[in-house]
Amino acid sequence: MTEQSAPFDVRLTAIRYAAQDTNLYEFRRLDGAPMPPIAPGAHIDIHLPNGMMRQYSLTTAEGDPNAYVVGIKKDRASRGGSKFIHDQLKVGTVLQLGGPRNNFPLDEKASHTVLLAGGIGITPIWCMAQRLQKLGASWEMHYSCRERPEVAFIDELSKLPNVKLHIDAESNGKFLDIPGIVAAAPAGAHFYCCGPIPMLNAYEEATKSLPEGHMHIEYFTAKEAAALDGGYKVRLERSGQEFTVPPGKTLLHVLRDAGVDVSYSCEEGVCGSCETVVISGTPDHRDNILTEAERKASKTMMICCSGSKSDLLVLDL
Template structure:
């Protein structure tokens, strides 16, 4: 669907906030806290961004975009080319990081640009009158996006690394002291999420997290074959290309967005063979089952993979 950029705001160093309005109609499709949309930047180039505004107000969609110094055309394109009044293509919302709205208590933990999905969760919990708390950690104040939405709230703790007088974020004690009826959410840089997953094991299914970038190298060693069951094609993956590169080069229609294995768009069912999983999307149980693979970043541990496409 099409949307118009209503306004652009500087939120922090290298972070811009965009407010989008529907091109047709009075409101966008509704969304739930933690949802994201895909924006089409140019043919073959899409990126996913969390919706950060209150889900009770679908008249606008708000997203925050951090300029990645290693951008391959996504955030750099947005920062350099998006302007107010411009019409862009936006997908309908999709939620891979949903909020458990009936939890007795919610603990939201964010680092850097990982604050964006937490803002919609915060707004929803506040609107429902639920018990919640937020912990937001950034390196410096000038890199703290959307800080004015958090300051002054009694249940928000902001940790600024280069300001010693701000409280420190202690994941271990935070998780250990979480009430039994609480759900805990984390979104931020890979280091924070790795620590959260290591510390959060006792939470079981009350632990929720979302990666914004991968913490493993993309598999591009090649040297294996893809056997496509439905079309009876065999595609060779050569050194220097990813599985997704090979599929797209052969004219196979595969979804994609992030190119890092964090969004789930390129998930492909596996019938036979053992993938070399490099993504942050599949659970460990799903990886152990070896019945799906993220084509944008993962490879193969066997000489061939048979895919259900």
């Protein structure tokens, strides 16, 4: 994961139409300084005036160094994030950004790269495509949307011959053939996917036999329910504090209730802001960030959603 800067003040300087219900939002620092550097796959935290914090992927890593641009789709089931942004944010609004963080980094040395995007999942994937195109790398993209008006960046993508667009409404009800795409890729290819949960589930199934490190995935929402079994203790090594996590509460809730200052944001294990070093104990991992190898090593955990399989968990806090 990339290191993140402390939250900083920005102004919303432009809002541009990208597709049906999807806008591009451009932010610039109030002090005029360059934005922290980013790489494809990075996302930022947007601290909203309504008290919420939401994470959104950056659409370009090599554009204006003084600006960040994110693509945000107005979710019909919005809990107040995307709806607030679309309905309330105006050009000139001042707010704070946190990050950047990158839990979805691009391996630029891959012999061939296969990019798969579904809906608004195109935002980090398009960022990767621009970088690969600039490098002259071997790559292909498969982008699926329910209907054609929902396709973002369509003018730019239509100019690239290695981009294939799949429109569900125009395909006799057939969804993107992910197993076929994986099977047709050359040996040694790296795969990246971001999109809705059904697509990610199909992608995980199709790529389960790939060599370790060749399958990359990013979730926008939690894949697993948070660990709420409780019944274990957590010790904070630096402060010496010890707490019992009861059934029905997450580890994060217990620490917050006790006034412990910890970093967190999404509370679903998808953003990485609460990643904490594990000194001893066996975490019950429920995040969507750590690889299987990282889960087995259990050197870190996401305390917002994960719990403990051991009676005592010792954290570097």
